[in-house]
Amino acid sequence: MADLRQCSREFLTDFIALYESFPSIWSVKSKEYSNREKKGEAYEKLVEINATATRDTVVKKVNPLRSVYRKELGKVNKSIRSGAGEDEMYKPYLWYFDLLHFLND
Template sequence: MCACLDGCRIFWSEFINLYKKSPCLWKISSFEYSNKTKKAAAYDILVNKLKEKDETATKDTVTKKINNLRSSFRKEHKKVMRSMESGASGDDVYQPTLWYYDMLLFLKDQEMPTQQSNLRVLKSFVKQENLVLMIVILY
């Protein structure tokens, strides 16, 4: 696909930047997020970009690639967050190995919460409340 690693990184960096410039595709709180016309235009731009590497690229190809990029980002971001939640500090915090991780940080607050993540937050809250309750009782 790409002749050299740097060429691929440049191409995918440009692709990610085009994606970032289209909040109608990723910013769930945006009014544009539900605008089908804006989304279609944004996908067309990304399809044309991807056609530089794959002449047969379609909207479906673009959405699959975006989903792959986001999935990899989510996995790395979870590792970072778990490392921070574990009490690691400074040099001990997990350092992402995904080369485009920093480029996708604009997505970190754009995921729809799942039942599992809501349950994790609830468990954390319950633990904190129990700790507060134990401190009050001991006082």
């Protein structure tokens, strides 16, 4: 699986949509979150979308996506708490920021 900077938007969009469909690997509130079999099945489905991927490469792709999203979300929330006006509000530069809103659950 290619480095994040080398992935196409189409691939990352599909990857994120598929990732979202498996709350067992991202939603702590999900009953399936603590089920290792469900997590394994979910990761296998994510691995299937790329011929060269392994579970490790999928995990290594997901972690930076989540990390960068959380950093951007922190900046947005800090901007809101500061009382910034609509014009001064921090606007995320990540094109996939809105695609990852499901992580707020």
